[in-house]
Amino acid sequence: MPKLITQVGCPYCGSSCDDIEVLVSDDNKKILEVHNACIIGTNLFHHANDPTRPKLPRMRQPDGSIKEISYDEAIDFTAKTLLAAKKPLIYGFGSTNCEGMSAVARIAEKSGAVLDNCASICHGPSFLAMFDNGYPSCTLGEAKNRADVVVFWGCNPMHAHPRHTSRYSIFPRGYFTQKGQMQRTIISVDPRQTDTAKLADIHLMLNQGHDYELFDAFRTVLKGYDIPDEVAGIKKEVIVxxxxxxxxxxxxxxxxGMGCTHxxxxxxxxxxxxxxxxxxxxxxxxxxxAMRGHYNIAGPGQVWAWLFGFPYCVDLSKGTAAHMNPGETSSIDLAxxxxxxxxxNVGTDAGAHWPIDAIKHIKKHPFITVDPNFCMASEISDLHIPVRIAGVDEPGVVYRMDNVPIQFKSVIDGLPGVPSDEELFDKIYERMCELTKTQPVWLTSKEDRKHPTNISAVNEA
Incomplete structure (x- = not known):
């Protein structure tokens, strides 16, 4: 009999919807139906059934061809390559669970790497502003239950976060907003007539790139001062x-959203x-x-800030202490x-999202992709190592866009022999320790990490 698994987390966008229901086959190997998810989330779950999913690492040969190799060979190659490099860069983590993000930190320290995530090219500017000015934020639950005026500035959740408006912002009936959309006023600030703007009660179609002027105009009016008849293409009376x-x-x-950061x-x-x-x-x-993009892109900011004191652009190459300086230690600038x-490249697609000139420089050196799927990055890599899909065939903790941690479930069994991100990184770390004849340092025992509820104390090592 097929089984219905409820309260499943969706591995798509920063909304990290955790009300998904998945019907799986009785042998736990195939996803039959997906309920409650948006169309993109539904496709992500069904993609796990794809028989063409990679099951073994693929290595580029001297003649340019691609050949499947064993995981032991891939782990050995990765460990030796990282140790031989003077300044490796480990980047991505938009689609990785927090356990994998924690495990890769040991590799980065061991190899003296720069550790960076997708925020470097999306909400990195938001981090810089938060460092300077704080972050008076809340949870999405508070937004749903309390907000009667919702402003979307430089973002289009109807496309980027398809269920955001129905779960948290426009349509849901909250504790203090029991009439839902009828009780809310929606303001969209966007130079385009997006689908989100079409839902708004007020749409401020500002001149592109003039957000700062409009923010200042809002603050000026709020403080009781006068402004020009038009600011950033918006009439004074509309701003007032x-x-x-x-x-x-x-x-x-x-x-x-990124309409402000970019x-x-x-x-x-x-x-x-x-x-x-x-x-x-x-x-x-x-x-x-901030409207964070990937379902766990808030995760590395949490995990690495705890480990190193910095959320992204973490330079460990000095060997003494972590160092962060966006513009100097950020991925694109380094490349x-x-x-x-x-x-x-881990759990993202630098091949699709990076500037071509940056990719040309990166391609001069060993290029390794760790990803469950084929993508542009995997096809130009020297080595592609497939892993399980976090939230589908691998459980783990993720951080929603409001920095609330959620325990994602595994709904089907993983492909035989294919490790999780955490398992792969642990094996690479162990191999690096073997090659350097050093003792691995674990925060907890392997047995405890398999059963986190059994952890009663942290090893002092």
């Missing part, structure tokens, strides 16, 4: 009306957005949240300056 709507709200929720101003845009949120709190209650001599 929007500010009045926000001032009269019981709870204002500002969601911002236009002129970058981190200064977010700095201004945070300051606007703080100003609003003098009149009502207000909060702000463009040709400063790294080994690249490990």
């Amino acid at each position: 009306k929007s500010v009045e709507v926000m001032k009269k709200a019981r709870f204002v929720m500002i969601f911002f 236009t002129d101003g970058r981190n200064h845009n977010i700095d201004a957005a945070i300051s606007l949120t703080r100003d609003l709190n003098l009149h009502t209650k207000a909060s702000i949240m 463009m300056r040709d400063e790294v001599d080994c690249f490990v």
Whole structure:
């Protein structure tokens, strides 16, 4: 008999929906149906049934052809390559569980690598603003239950986070918002007529790249001062009306996306957005949240901040202490300056998302991809190592876009012989220790890590 597994987490976007129901075959090897997920999340689950999923590592040969090799060979090659490199770069982790992110930290320390994640090319500017100006945020549950004015600034959740509007922001009936959409005023700030903007009560179609000016105009009006007749392409009366709507709200929720972080101003845009949120709190209650892209891209920021003190762009090459300086230690900048001599791409697709010039520099050196699927990065790599899919055939902890940790389940059995990210990184670390004749240092015993509820104390080693 098929089994219905409930309260499953979706490994797609930063909404990390955890109300998915998955019907699996009685032998636990095939996904039959997926309920509640968006179309993209549904396809992700069904993709686990794809018979063409890679089951063995693939190594590029001297003649350019690709040949399947064993996991032991792949682990040995990766360990030796990382140890031989002067400054390796390990990047990605948008689609990896926190256990894998923690395991890779030992490899990065052992090899003196730079450890970076996808935030480096998306919400990195948001981190810089938060360092400077704080982060008056909340949980998505609070947004759902309290927010009667919702602002989408430089983001389009209808496409990027398909169930965000139905679960957290526009349509859901919350504890203090029991009439749902009828009780909320939606403001969209976007230079385009997006599908999210079409749902808005007020759409401010600003001139592209002028977000900072508009943030400042909002703050100026909020403080009771006058502004020009038009700012950033928006009429004064529209700005004043929007500010009045926000001032009269019981709870204002500002969601911002890469439309703010990737236009002129970058981190200064977010700095201004945070300051606007703080100003609003003098009149009502207000909060702000970054619309994080991947389902666990908030994870490395949490895990590495605990381990090293920094959420991204973590340079461990000095051997004494972690160092972070975006622009110097960020992935694209390192690649463009040709400063790294080994690249490990984990759970993301640098081949599709990086500038071509950066990829050309990276390709001069050993290029390793760790990913469950074929992608552009895997096809240009010297070595592609497949792993299980976190949230589908591998459980683990993920952090939702509001930095709330969620325990994701495994709904089907993994492919025979294919390890998880954590298992692969642990084996690479052990091989590195063998090659350097050093003793592996584990925070907890292997048996405890297989059964985390049994952990009663941390080894002092």
